[in-house]
Amino acid sequence: MTQEIKPHPLAAVAEPNLLDQTFEYSLPPRIRFESPVVEIIDGQPVEFDPRTIPQRDIVITDTTFRDGQQARPPYTIDQMVHIYDLLSRLSGPNGVIRQTEFFLYTKNDRATLDRCRELGHRFPECTGWIRAVKGDFRLVKEAGLSETGMLTSCSDYHIFLKLKFDRKQALDSYCSVVDAALEAGVRPRCHLEDITRADIDGFVLPFIDRLMEMSRQVPEHLTVKIRLCDTMGFGLSYPGVELPRSIPKLIYKINRECGVPSDRLEWHGHNDFHKVHVNGATAWLYGCNALNSTLFGFGERTGNPPLEGAVMEYIALKGDMCGLDTTAITVLADYMRSIGMPIPDHYPFVGRAFNTTRAGIHAGGLRQDERIYNIFDTAKVLGRPPRVAITDKSGADGVAVWVNEYFCLSGADRINKIKVHPVARWVLDQYEIHGRLTTISDEEMEAKVKELLPDYWDKYKKPSITNT
Amino acid sequence: MEKGEIQERVIKVVSNVLKVDPSMVEPDSNFVFDLGAESTQSVQLVAAFEEEFNVEMDNEAALSIQTVGGAVDFITRYVQ
Structure with a gap:
């Protein structure tokens, strides 16, 4: 087949075209879409329209104190309170950094949570993190939190090899803890660990169907949230990729087939294959409203989506600062260095040599x-x-x-x-x-x-x- | 100032800055290809001309001059 060659005449302009609509110098360059995106799912074309992003309530969530802290020696209470205070400054009045999560297992964990809440900041909201066992749930109730994440591992690697359950035992166990949370008036956020290596049709979707059924029995503020955890960084943003690694397809199945609304969906990634930031942004584009991140990407093994990268992406997608105080990113980086956390010189936005x-x-x-x-x-x-x-x-x-x-x-x-x-x-x-x-x-x-x-x-x- | 005097002083400056014998510096000598001027030496030359003739030159235009004769003509515009 021959293709007709299209001529491209030179536009000999007198004044430079600096493409200001995209590269407005006072902001990170805008990400502008000119059409919907189409993905073939189950043999049918499915349309996603990223042009709706400026109107959607997308947010950033933070796990610096949970996943971030798993990758390093523990922070002191004072350090965590200071970081939380700066996160709040960065977040701004609109709560772009909407939530952050805390371990609840030690006396120090609980003291930190109390001191952060004593600061009186509205954002980031404080939530908890527990394993999905009823004994752990007592900690959430004692801390008086209104929402907690709970580990609900969903690949057979975890169900069979780690937990020594079969799928029905895992599902029943997870649901019993969700039930306990709902009874106590605490919103459960199920962290579907290892979802990009799970049997989507055979376990993930049936589990989410059950969670949606339970959610229908409770008031809106208690309905179950779903965190899609790409625990090993296997997720892929490319169109045409098969499940379970396809981020577009994963979100489509959960969002449109199971009916979990976008404001109850969150993406949590890892950087094992250098894809962590783009995968998180992809999740935003395809229907997750929340992108979970850590400051400077510190997290288990290769780390998580870098929060400051998510902030820049957020501004680029929204075309506005949205109340964010981005100068707090530099203050946070200086503080992290001062407490012994290394940041490479060439690391984007905060490395000493980034510009x-x-x-x-x-x-x-x-x-x-x-x-x-x-x-x-x-x-x-x-x-x-x-x-x-x-x-x-x-x-x-x-x-x-x-x-x-x-x-x-x-x-x-x-x-x-x-x-x-x-x-x-x-x-x-x-x-x-x-x-x-x-x-x-x-x-x-x-x-x-x-x-x-x-x-x-x-x-x-x-x-x-x-x-x- | 006579053009001959300007040329004489230009050659003296070029010889000092680029550390070449004055006899090697001729009006059609190219600063880079014939006299081996490097980027920083080009900047030094402009600064030395300004000092020698007590003038303030258009820097970008001055740095675009490629030959000794070109420099003489350029400086002549400032000193006359």
Whole structure:
């Protein structure tokens, strides 16, 4: 079959087209859809319309204190209370970070929950997490929580190999704990562990049918929520993938065949195959309203959807900040570092080097217009202006960007690269004459600017480098 | 200032900054290909010309000059 070649004439415009509708610099770039998405399910085309996202009440939920804490030594109570306080600041008045969950097993777990609630924040709402055994449910009642997650593992790996149940025993056991929750007036959130490796038709859907039947007997605020747990990171976002790994099909079956509404569906992922963030966003697009995440993706093994990534995705999908205080992300990252949690330098949005360029040609672009090499207005959104790291590749352009940022100069006040040439020469000599192999530190640059640009130093000097 | 004097002083500056013998610097010498100027040295040259002739030049235009003769013509516009 031959395909007709379509000509593409050049649009020779006088003014640049910066695609502002998508790349409005003050926000993370918008994700704009131009059509519905079609997935073939059980041989039939099924339509999903991601253009409804701005109107849907999608939210982010947090499991930093539960799954996040499973991957590290325990936080102190004070640390958790401070993190919770900052999560609330990030969440904003609309509750974009809608809920966070707490272990309830130790005295410290319960004390932490109490102190977080004493702060009086509306969001994130505090919920619990227990195994699906009646003995654990007592902890939820004692803590006075209105909602708790409970582990309801649903693959045969877990039912047969871990729990030593058969499917009917597992289903009856889970339902008895759900019953106990409903009787006590606590909303159950069933965490369907290992759903992407489960028998969907043979266990998952019958179990959810039972949960929906139970939900019909109780008031709306007690109806069962479903968390789809991609425990091993096997979930896939690609169209055409078969169950149980297909995220679109999983959500379709539960949402439209079982009738679980979107506001009672939540996605919980893991990053074993580097798919964790996109899988979470895919769940949003196909009908889950809640995306469960952890700060900086810390979580069991390879981690969970990074909360700050979900925040950026949220803004990109909604096209609005939605009340989020995104500068709290930077404060949270600084705090995590201060308590010994490593964040790689090149980690998106919060790594020390996430918006730092090293190449002179990129620095030249930054010098002319920071939009050329900065992903969005990182100074406004994250309190982190773009930076240059000084190496042999930086050139006079890189040195000029560093000096202007150091002196906080903008517009016509900015010092051009000709004026900083003594520092640029000194930098290059470190590598060409002295054989240096490491980046020039901010402290060294500060000293050299003072020595080699004394006039500018006297005019613009500031105490010392404090913000990296 | 006479153009001949400007050329003489330009050659002196080029010779100092690029560390080449003045006899090798001719009006049609290309800064990069004939005299081996690197990126940072181009910036140093512009700064040295500004200092030598006590002028403030359009930096981007100055950095686009490729030959010694071009620099002489460019500087002549500022000093006359």
